[in-house]
Amino acid sequence: MSLPHADTIVTYPDGDLASTGTVVHVEPLGDGRTAVVLDRTAFHPVDPVWPDQPADVGTLTVNGVEHPVLDAVVGASDGNALYVGDAPVRTGTDGWAFVVCHLVAHATGIEPGAEATVTVEPDARGAFSAGHTACHLASLALNEALSGLWTKEAPTDGRGNPNFDQLAITESRILPDGSLDTYRIGKSLRKKGFAAAELPGRLAEVSAAANALLAGWVASGAPVSIVRTGDGLGERRTWRCELADGAVEIPCGGTHLHALTQLAGIRVELETAEAEGALELRMRTEAAPA
Ligand SMILES: [Zn+2]
Structure with a gap:
């Protein structure tokens, strides 16, 4: 065959x-x-x-x-x-x-x-699409909320903030109507200029800032689409969201909502833990369907 x-x-x-x-x-x-x-x-x-x-x-x-x-x-x-x-x-x-x-x-x-x-099965797909869209927005909100903790210039995300998400992520799990992202803050991230020691004390402030950004984005009802070079599985695909202050894109192979009007809200919860000599940050994201 x-x-x-x-x-x-x-x-x-x-x-x-x-x-x-x-x-x-x-x-x-x-x-x-x-x-x-x-x-x-x-x-x-x-x-x-x-x-x-x-x-x-x-x-x-x-x-x-x-x-x-x-x-x-x-x-x-x-x-x-x-x-x-x-x-x-x-x-x-x-x-x-x-x-x-x-x-x-x-x-x-x-x-x-x-x-x-x-x-x-449409319900499971819909829940994962909501979770995946929320996950991307949460990563952008986290990057902006953490931007004040960088002491050196770092590679930036599509909104111009230091891309903590990309530099530190070790695992991302899309869940029904949410996601769980795990970040490792070790020696190399500290060397790149991330003030890791300050993070645990500023966690509440960082999550409040991220949640405020997310609330504004959801309220805007911004359209979401997948941009791609072709229809084959191996082609590069990019998630695109038309936020009010500019469209933002993230490479992605998953499924997504069509617009943030499909959500009533997105909230993140952050917690830190010690893991094998490094600081671990976990972000739990929850999306509420409209
Ligand atoms: Zn993705």
């Missing part, structure tokens, strides 16, 4: 919840599950390289048989092998095809060439 040689066309960045496509590859994984690759899909897969947003929940229907999708992961093919969730390269690397692998339990009757319909 030939391996996928082109990226899966993905329609979830536009918010699609259903799609029709053709089966291009079927690969048993040896654990009872089978990876099914389509030429196009609305199903958001988890990317193991940066697993922030979980896979969609939903079904794959082939020849009238509905298969629950147990998981969906980014797969990569170099023409010799299909790596399902364990690609040795970053998504988007030249010379590789990046595909959405829909994992199903019983693949009987699923053959290359067959037509397949994908249906995504």
Whole structure:
């Protein structure tokens, strides 16, 4: 059986919840599950390289048989092998095809060439989209709220503030209607000019500043979109939000709301902890649907 040689066309960045496509590859994984690759899909897969947003929940229907999708992961093919969730390269690397692998339990009757319909459960998708949009806004609000703690010039975010989020983040988890981000403030960040020692004492002030910014952005109802160079899974995609003081962009492979009018509010809570000789900052973000 030939391996996928082109990226899966993905329609979830536009918010699609259903799609029709053709089966291009079927690969048993040896654990009872089978990876099914389509030429196009609305199903958001988890990317193991940066697993922030979980896979969609939903079904794959082939020849009238509905298969629950147990998981969906980014797969990569170099023409010799299909790596399902364990690609040795970053998504988007030249010379590789990046595909959405829909994992199903019983693949009987699923053959290359067959037509397949994908249906995504809308409530779970909507909650993750709200959580992911809130997560990006929270990172921008945190950067601005922490800007006074930098003593040296640092790389900046799309709003011109020192990009603490990008420099310190170790893990980001998109949750239903929220997110949990973990930052590590170690020696290298201190060397770059971040006044780590001051942070624990100013946590309340920093979260109040971040929450005030978030309240203003949500009240503005700013439009949100995904900018991209192409429709293939491996193409670069960017989250864009038209804030009143200027549009801001963040590279992102996830799903999002269409406008901040879909939210009633976003709030963050910050806490610090000692972790292996470094200071850890955790930001819990919660989005309230409108
Ligand atoms: Zn993102």
